[in-house]
Amino acid sequence: MKRSIFLVIAIVAVLVFSSFASTIVMTAGAVGREYQVLQQQIKVFEQQNPGIKVVLMPMPNSSTDRYNLYVTYLSAGMPQPDILMLDVIWPPAFANFLVNLNPYFSKSDLKDFFQGAVKADTYNGKLVAAPWFIDAGLLYYRKDLLQKYGFKPPKTWAELIREAQVISQKEGIKGFVWQGAAYEGLTCDFMEYVHSYGGAILNEKGQVVSDSPMVKKALQTMVDMVYKYKISPVGVTTYMEEETRHIFQNGDAVFMRNWPYAWPLLNSKGSKVAGKVGVEPLPEGTGFPGVHHSATLGGWQLGINKNSEHVADAVKLIKFLLSPEQEAYKAINAGQNPSRLSVYKNPAVIKANPFYQSLWPVFANAEPRPKSPIYAQISEILYDNVNEALTKQLTVDQAVGKMTSQLKNLLGQ
Amino acid sequence: MHTKRMDPLHRTDPIYALAFIIPTLLVIGFIAFWPLGQTFYNSLFKSSLMYPQNRIFVGFSNYGKLFQDSRFLNDLWNTIRFSLWSVGIETLMGILIALMLNREFKFRGLVRAAVLIPWAIPTVVSSQMWRWMYNDNYGIINTFLLSLHVIKNPVVWLGFPATAMPAIISVDIWKTTPFMILLILAGLQMIPKELYEAARIDGANAWQRFWSITFPMIRPTIGIALIFRTLDAMRVFDIVYVMTKGAANTETISVYNQWTLFTKGFISPFFGYGSAMSVTIFLIISIFAIFYVKTMKIRLD
The missing domain is CATH 3.40.190.10 (Periplasmic binding protein-like II)
Incomplete structure (x- = not known):
């Protein structure tokens, strides 16, 4: 008797939970400290958005390996991962499998981002990913x-x-x-x-x-x-x-x-x-x-899987991670350069990474690799x-x- | 022998047999033949994963191209080199160690279990472990050889063709010799003790006893072990992929196949070509298997 009551409670709990919470799966890198920092950010996001649960999927360190994994996920037409962390050179290759983000980012919104990265994320007039952080050698x-x-x-x-x-x-x-x-x-x-x-x-x-x-x-x-x-x-x-x-x-x-x-x-x-x-x-x-x-322009972008069943929630998470506060937090704790220009004026960010100011021209003039599918x-x-x-x-x-x-x-x- | 005559009791046997065997055939067909057939079908087209609708039927031309592809031929040679060395040394070491473990000694059970450890570790994990051991700065192999004054400067084992392939082969030997030992040991234990006693009475020495009794008795076991190991070695992927990714001329046909199917075949029309490569690898491996079965006179029934 007792056992069956527990069972009923468990089933009800799962049903309630799954009907309210939508689960977003996001791929994440684990080089240096980025994974731990992202986990902290996700915790904050989940507190702010109780209806959304985020599952992180750590990816191999080699970007060549990540590329191969994405080919598997996307060509199989899987709805997950919902959010993909993309190297700056990939958007042309994966463009057909990604959601067009133009409706979610206004022109003035995009002006605050590094234009080189925005250009790299635009393919055939569509914004297929949004710049998350910038890299330069x-x-x-x-x-x-x-x-x-x-x-x-x-x-x-x-x-x-x-x-x-x-x-x-x-x-x-x-x-x-x-x-x-x-x-x-x-x-x-x-x-x-x-x-x-x-x-x-x-x-x-x-x-x-x-x-x-x-x-x-x-x-x-x-x-x-x-x-x-x-x-x-x-x-x-x-x-x-x-x-x-x-x-x-x-x-x-x-x-x-x-x-x-x-x-x-x-x-x-x-x-x-x-x-x-x-x-x-x-x-x-x-x-x-x-x-x-x-310096070679590197950096990672966030894109949304076209087959995702939670596009609206995924956009919410991307916007959260790209907000000036979160980019500053990431820059201070993981050392990843913000993709937003305005964050470079944040005194706390400069204090943690003094070279952001002195090496500004390096980031601003970082040179892209060939753009091709x-x-x-x-x-x-x-x-x-x-x-x-x-x-x-x-x-x-x-x-x-x-x-x-x-x-x-x-x-x- | 009047097996042809059907009494009422046995007439229904074939029907029952068929009924029992059909599910098995279905499962095997589904998991083995269907993907194989699908791959073969794909190999007749020029197509990419991204635009499956744009495919063009090209017949067998992908197969023709394969044997003009110098990278494929080079990788095929790498694969054969890898297989011959690793399987050859594994078999010899397997026989020697199995003979040793077949004798009575203290803690035999413990030693037999310990021998299996390298084989029990997942290949990806052990390959990564060995990659670190081969590291030129902090790797234990260089530290060890330097302290023994065998080498003056650290060797970059995985960076150069002269050392990278032997380094990879060594890892494979370390990893799969236990498998050989296990199979051969099982074969050794099936040999009746009386044969040795009789030989001893006839005055045969240890060498004669090995060639006249032990070897003929374990030959079928070695044959089976060779089939397993050669098939495994010919499609080696994980060790190479983890340790060098095919750099320093260590690329094997499976590593090239992965690159063609995924990275290349995703966007460019090389998916069919990659499938043709998969089918060819399958055929090459089958040839090896048939060769072994014939020369070793193994009875698979």
């Missing part, structure tokens, strides 16, 4: 070590190489760590070298222009860092973001190329380099017209050939030549 360096040897933060790659050589030899640590494994991150790093020497992979008309002295010089610089100047360990050819951060945070490297997320972690309790880290724009090339400091294939050609050059399976000339012919073949040129 940064140069992290050990303030204490540069001071000790009387160096200034490097402005050119040549300066970086010289400083890294001197300090790494004297200190017995690594000079410069970056992302050299064959995956999307290597494409980002490679594009920065190419742009910094004034080169390009595709021009504005989308034509392949990668077979240039600038691109060769860019790749040569990367290869030389490993084998000629020996400032980068041979292991960079297998590193992704977190591997490089572990080395730098352990005090085992002078310079690191990474995204902004590393900042709060490097300065957190237990970090061996807390308070000893400086951030600068990545160095520029030398010897070519058009050399400049370049077949971006994943373009990127694979880039990172595969660059990685093969870095592991000496190809010479620089061979790698650039193969990359160019494969790109032309892919794009039908």
Whole structure:
């Protein structure tokens, strides 16, 4: 008797709960602290919206893996996940599977966001995702070590190489760590070298222009860092973001190329380099017209699955996460750069991330990767050939030549 | 032998048999043959996952293209290389360790159970674990070899073709030798003790006893084990995908197939091509299986 009463109560409770609460499933990254911070934000959202329950679905660290998972979810026509966290290069590929957000964001609303990101999220006139946070490649360096040897933060790659050589030899640590494994991150790093020497992979008309002295010089610089100047360990050819951060945070490297997320972690309790880290724009090339400091535009967007059964609630959650207060909270605690321009004026945000102010031009001028629905294939050609050059399976000339012919073949040129 | 003659009691047997067997056939057909048939059907089209309505019938041309695809041929060779080395070494080690474990010694049960641990860990977990062990900065393998002065500088095991494939093969050997041991040990225990006693009386030495009794008796078991392991090795995906993603010339046909079906075939019209690759992998594996069954004279009934 008692048992059946419990059973009835349980069934009623489930029915009541499910009829009132709608459950939104959202994919989430777990690099650095972002997952814990998002959980806190979701708690606040659920308190404000008692009818909505949010389930977070952690995603793998490699964005290439995330892409493959999304292909599975979306091509199967599943109603979940409702909200997808999308890399800045994906909207063209997934556009047909995402809800058009134009009706939910007014023009004046969008004006407060980074326009580069809004452009990346617009495909065929539809806003298929909304910018959540911005990323740009940064140069992290050990303030204490540069001071000790009387160096200034490097402005050119040549300066970086010289400083890294001197300090790494004297200190017995690594000079410069970056992302050299064959995956999307290597494409980002490679594009920065190419742009910094004034080169390009595709021009504005989308034509392949990668077979240039600038691109060769860019790749040569990367290869030389490993084998000629020996400032980068041979292991960079297998590193992704977190591997490089572990080395730098352990005090085992002078310079690191990474995204902004590393900042709060490097300065957190237990970090061996807390308070000893400086951030600068990545160095520029030398010897070519058009050399400049370049950072690859990264960042993540929120889009809604077209088959979602809770579009209205999902919009509510996206608007909540993109509100100035929540973006500020995220910037302070997870170090992820706000996608809203106005948040950069928030004193608390600046205090937590002083480089937001000094490096404003880096974020404002971050350079996009090629915009194409077949971006994943373009990127694979880039990172595969660059990685093969870095592991000496190809010479620089061979790698650039193969990359160019494969790109032309892919794009039908 | 008048089995043909049907007395009333046995006449209905075939009908009953059929009735009992139909559900099994249906289930097997549903989970095995239907997806296979579907994949084969897909392989005859030029299509993408995103625009299934735009597909074009191309017959068998996807199969023809496959053997002009240098990446596929290279990956096929990688896969064969991987399979030969890993299955070969696993079989040898499996036989040796099984022979040792077949003897009486203290804590035999414990050792037999402990041997199985690598096999019990999910491949993705153990691959990730080994990836860390191979790490050039903090990996235990480099630390160990450095402290023994075997190497002067840390080796980036997974970064270069010369070491990446052997590193991956070693993980596979570590992981699946226990499976070989288990099967061969079961085979060893079926050999009647009297055979050895008789051989000893006839004056056969240990070497002769192994080649005349042990090996012939466990040959069918080894055959079955080889089939299982080769089929597994030929479609290896998880170890490679976790450890290198196919970089440093370690890409196997399954890793390439995944890339073609998902990343490429999602938007570009390569889904049919990827399906053709899946069917081809299936056929290649079947050839291996038939080859083993024939040469090992295994009776599958």
